[in-house]
Amino acid sequence: MSIITNLRRYRLAADGMTQQELAERVGVTRQTIISIEKGKYKPSVELALRLARVFKTPVEDLFELAETEEIGR
Amino acid sequence: MKGIRELLGGKEGGELRRSRTGTIAFLLTTIGVLLGATVDMAFLILAAAGIFGPNLLREFGWLRDRDEFQTEAARRAGHHAYLVGGLFTLILVIAREWGSADLDDNDYSAAIVLLAFLVPYMFSYLTSFWGARKAACRILLAFGLFWLLFNILGNIMNPLAMLMQCLVALPFFLLAWMSGRVPRVTGILLVLLALFFFMQFDMVEAFTGERQSAMAVILLLWVPLVYAGVSLLGARREPREA
Numbered sequence: 001m002s003i004i005t006n007l008r009r010y011r012l013a014a015d016g017m018t019q020q021e022l023a024e025r026v027g028v029t030r031q032t033i034i035s036i037e038k039g040k041y042k043p044s045v046e047l048a049l050r051l052a053r054v055f056k057t058p059v060e061d062l063f064e065l066a067e068t069e070e071i072g073r
Numbered sequence: 074m075k076g077i078r079e080l081l082g083g084k085e086g087g088e089l090r091r092s093r094t095g096t097i098a099f100l101l102t103t104i105g106v107l108l109g110a111t112v113d114m115a116f117l118i119l120a121a122a123g124i125f126g127p128n129l130l131r132e133f134g135w136l137r138d139r140d141e142f143q144t145e146a147a148r149r150a151g152h153h154a155y156l157v158g159g160l161f162t163l164i165l166v167i168a169r170e171w172g173s174a175d176l177d178d179n180d181y182s183a184a185i186v187l188l189a190f191l192v193p194y195m196f197s198y199l200t201s202f203w204g205a206r207k208a209a210c211r212i213l214l215a216f217g218l219f220w221l222l223f224n225i226l227g228n229i230m231n232p233l234a235m236l237m238q239c240l241v242a243l244p245f246f247l248l249a250w251m252s253g254r255v256p257r258v259t260g261i262l263l264v265l266l267a268l269f270f271f272m273q274f275d276m277v278e279a280f281t282g283e284r285q286s287a288m289a290v291i292l293l294l295w296v297p298l299v300y301a302g303v304s305l306l307g308a309r310r311e312p313r314e315a
Contacts, residue, residue: 028140041142 002066008037010055010062026050092138098123134307159190182285188292196300205308209252209259209301216297217245252301256308263302267295 011017019033026047035041036051043051043063052059105120128147130136139147166181176184200208220242228235244266251259270276276295279287 028142032140032142035142041145044141047141 003039003042004064004066005036005039006062006064007033007051010057011037014055022051022054025054094127094136094138098127101126155190155194159186162186162190177286177289182288185285185288185292188289192292192296193300196297200300200304205301205304206253206256209256209263209305209308210249212297212301213245213249213252216294217242217249220245252305256305260302260305260308263298263305267298267302270295270298 011019011022019030019037023030023033027050028047032041032043036043048059048063052062055062101123102120103123105116105118105123108116109120127136128151131139131147163183163186166183166186169181170183176182196208196212199212202208203211221239224238224241225235228238248259248262248266251262271291274287274290275284276287276291278284279291
């Protein structure tokens with residue numbers, strides 16, 4: 001199942017917050033943020049909620065299912 | 074445990090600090106290998122501490138220096154190590170014992186290699202799948218039932234001996250019942266029981282080569298008991314299964 005991530009867009013919109021700053025705010029390494037932004041790693045629900053809290057936005061604005069995905073099959 | 078965390082670095086107050094674990098592990102491994110190769114093989118215990126120690130501490134929750142991405146990468150690496158290590162070791166045994174037809178009574182025992190990889194894998198999988206309490210309960214029930222079955226079949230002509238031998242299964246059933254109710258107490262009892270078995274049946278001889286067959290007993294009986302006991306000791310932190 002593929003997930004589209006808007007994390008990078010939100011991060012840059014937040015006064016150009018760096019990956020390191022974001023990583024420190026949610027308690028992970030910078031490499032984890034890099035992997036999430038590149039779509040190589042799908043974060044846990046807990047981390048997704050923490051990221052959403054940083055940007056004060058619903059979690060589904062940061063991450064969404066790719067449109068080709070069919071739910072319920 | 075705070076001492077270990079302070080020594081190694083790790084997670085404090087929800088933030089990851091730079092961990093010293095890798096440096097300490099590297100030093101221990103290097104010193105252990107050097108001394109093992111030049112002074113005495115016993116120094117390889119230092120290398121073992123360096124290689125396996127950090128992950129053991131992480132497994133017990135005493136060292137929290139990794140985030141979820143690193144943890145997932147480490148789990149994937151562990152799975153690949155299981156596949157590659159298991160295949161490599163088995164191929165080595167097959168090559169060394171080519172032409173013989175005995176799984177156990179060899180210099181390179183295929184039975185021990187298979188058990189050493191499969192038993193921990195199976196119990197780890199069951200514990201992750203069912204949760205510590207349910208897994209320990211079912212493992213102990215299975216032990217008790219196997220004991221009953223073998224003793225009934227073995228003493229079918231001697232009812233009194235059968236009855237006496239079957240009583241040995243009762244502690245397993247009792248511990249299975251306790252594991253869902255008082256997991257930490259059961260965990261301590263299982264670890265103590267495993268230590269008792271180890272001493273009582275001279276299982277150390279399996280490592281010294283005096284009684285190689287004891288290794289199968291260790292892998293089939295001792296390892297599951299210790300595994301169930303240790304996982305029950307950490308079961309308090311997980312929510313009770315439905």
